[in-house]
Amino acid sequence: MLFIVKENHDISSLLEKIRMASASYKVVDIYGKRIVIAWPDNLVENIEDISIDAKIRVRKPYYLVSNEWKSGKTIVNVGGVEIGGSRIVVAAGPCAVEDEDILMEIAKAVKRAGASILRGGAYKPRTSPYSFQGLGEKGLKILKRVSEAVGLPVVTEVMDTRDVELVKSYADMIQIGARNSQNFTLLREVGRAKIPVLLKRGFGMTVEEWLLAAEYILSEGNGDVVLCERGIRTFEKSTRFTIDIGGMVIAKMQTHLPIAADPSHPAGNRDLVEPLALAAIVAGADMLIVEVHANPSKALSDSEQQLTVEMFEKLMKRLKAVAEAIGRSI
CATH class of the missing domain: 3.20.20.70 (Aldolase class I)
Structure with missing residues (x-):
């Protein structure tokens, strides 16, 4: 699951919710966005937080490489x-x-x-x-x-x-x-x-x-x-x-x-x-x-x-x- 974070928002609350769900996560700053990757999906799919701009369930094992979340081709x-x-x-x-x-x-x-x-x-x-x-x-x-x-x-x-x-x-x-x-x-x-x-x-x-x-x-x-x-x-x-x-x-x-x-x-x-x-x-x-x-x-x-x-x-x-x-x- 990809959580796209709103610009300039604190993610401490989101990370705590992921930890409470016994899920794993990684924070990545890429393409001008802050993204929290959390897995497995079934543990985090219901998480909501004020810092989340979008929540995307990527079906491929390569979350960031996949074109399911990023619109347009990378130059x-x-x-x-x-x-x-x-x-x-x-x-x-x-x-x-x-x-x-x-x-x-x-x-x-x-x-x-x-x-x-x-x-x-x-x-x-x-x-x-x-x-x-x-x-x-x-x-x-x-x-x-x-x-x-x-x-x-x-x-x-x-x-x-x-x-x-x-x-x-x-x-x-x-x-x-x-x-x-x-x-x-x-x-x-x-x-x-x-x-x-x-x-x-x-x-x-x-x-x-x-x-x-x-x-x-x-x-x-x-x-x-x-x-x-x-x-x-x-x-x-x-x-x-x-x-x-x-x-x-x-x-x-x-x-x-x-x-x-x-x-x-x-x-x-x-x-x-x-x-x-x-x-x-x-x-x-x-x-x-x-x-x-x-x-x-x-x-x-x-x-x-x-x-x-x-x-x-x-x-x-x-x-x-x-x-x-x-x-x-x-």
């Missing part, structure tokens, strides 16, 4: 770039930050082609401990310098709760990768950090589990979350992962949060990135995150799926045409 602002409106946002850049000159070249190229956000990993979760793990803080500093020089806000991944404040000091948006999407301690920490979050779907997660992961972030008062479909693991081996367009659509129907798609990781092959990206746009994605490299064959990670600059330019032209056809823009 997430990332360094002046709005995600969730009629304009589709494209974030592009290398899988990993490798070198400042290389990143500068890529950043200028993707901006010319129409990208609005620069992506690049300073910390890289790799299957093998012997694979390139990223440059760490050095990579963050490079991202910041290139971001300021080119004029693109930055999204980059955080893997450890101990690094959240450090990454926040350099980035405009924090990414939670697939492997950490159910790291609940990390989710709570980025929720408290009050910075826009790109939450990728874990490759073994149901849509409900994905939305509940987002609930951890929102329950700490951070409503600036973009959900990112990046492919799930199935029996199919012809692609790296299976991009779940249907799951992405279901998520968009269930929540007020913007939805993104990552066509690069499920493709695992640069020739497949374009059709997957186009499909995601037609299905309603509000954002795309695409891996681009000046020389993919020499990239230190994910070389097979990173687009060349020329391929990205071609992709952007087609994306713009498809977006216009469905009444949106890029």
Whole structure:
């Protein structure tokens, strides 16, 4: 049960009534409102209090993420770039930050082609401990310098709760990768950090589990979350992962949060990135995150799926045409 509190009203009486009902509660300040979440519903459904502006019984287990209580879609602002409106946002850049000159070249190229956000990993979760793990803080500093020089806000991944404040000091948006999407301690920490979050779907997660992961972030008062479909693991081996367009659509129907798609990781092959990206746009994605490299064959990670600059330019032209056809823009 959600109790929406009247502006500037004391909630001590309401909380006491919830405690007297032997129910649990959490107070969250989000989207300019104070909300008291109380559960289970049957213990609190009859509670009335002068501080209550509205009482909403949400049928989904993800109370704040659900669109049952919030009218209208949430717009997430990332360094002046709005995600969730009629304009589709494209974030592009290398899988990993490798070198400042290389990143500068890529950043200028993707901006010319129409990208609005620069992506690049300073910390890289790799299957093998012997694979390139990223440059760490050095990579963050490079991202910041290139971001300021080119004029693109930055999204980059955080893997450890101990690094959240450090990454926040350099980035405009924090990414939670697939492997950490159910790291609940990390989710709570980025929720408290009050910075826009790109939450990728874990490759073994149901849509409900994905939305509940987002609930951890929102329950700490951070409503600036973009959900990112990046492919799930199935029996199919012809692609790296299976991009779940249907799951992405279901998520968009269930929540007020913007939805993104990552066509690069499920493709695992640069020739497949374009059709997957186009499909995601037609299905309603509000954002795309695409891996681009000046020389993919020499990239230190994910070389097979990173687009060349020329391929990205071609992709952007087609994306713009498809977006216009469905009444949106890029």
